[in-house]
Amino acid sequence: MISKYVAIGAWLRRRAENIVALMLLAMFVAFLLQIVFRYVLNLSIGWTNEISVVLWIWIVLFGSAFVVRERDEIRFDLFWGSASNKSRRVMQFIAAMALIILFGASLPAVIDYVLFMKVESTAYLKIRFDYLYSIYVIFAVAMIIRYIWLGIAAIRGEPDATPEQTPPGTDA
Numbered sequence: 001m002i003s004k005y006v007a008i009g010a011w012l013r014r015r016a017e018n019i020v021a022l023m024l025l026a027m028f029v030a031f032l033l034q035i036v037f038r039y040v041l042n043l044s045i046g047w048t049n050e051i052s053v054v055l056w057i058w059i060v061l062f063g064s065a066f067v068v069r070e071r072d073e074i075r076f077d078l079f080w081g082s083a084s085n086k087s088r089r090v091m092q093f094i095a096a097m098a099l100i101i102l103f104g105a106s107l108p109a110v111i112d113y114v115l116f117m118k119v120e121s122t123a124y125l126k127i128r129f130d131y132l133y134s135i136y137v138i139f140a141v142a143m144i145i146r147y148i149w150l151g152i153a154a155i156r157g158e159p160d161a162t163p164e165q166t167p168p169g170t171d172a
Contacts, residue, residue: 016066020059027055047124054122054132061135065142070150089154096151103144111137 034048080088114137117129 013067016062020063020067023055023059023062027052027059030055050122050124054125054127057132058135061139065139070146085157089157093151093154096147096154099147100144100151103140103147107137107140107144110140 030048030051034045034052037043037045037048080091083091114130114133117133120129121127122129122132
């Protein structure tokens, strides 16, 4: 039964990677269009810059929420690398609790702000800012869920709580 959920999770993660790749492709195409219109056709267009910025925001937050694994995160590992497994679990639990509390405490204000921003829109494409910033709410909820999972894994002593246990270059 658990292997079924792992397979579904792996499939969903691959689809999230596909979405990020498509957003990156769209951003690159917009960038190329901007170069062609500005330097070849001598026309200035602003929507390409706007779509690039919007896509960059979504790529970073969507990718962080659904694609980047915990072991891929950049760490200040001066202490982590020299700590014992038990100490790593304690550090992971403390970090998880801190992030759950911080994201959880800020979530109501973030939701209020995103809902408030429906009155504004972008200059060229007229994308409402509540749609644009909604990715941050999704990101915050995903981070809360991720760190609840990692906090539980740290308590149980599961390998997920210490990402460096997986040898580099492997995809476990």
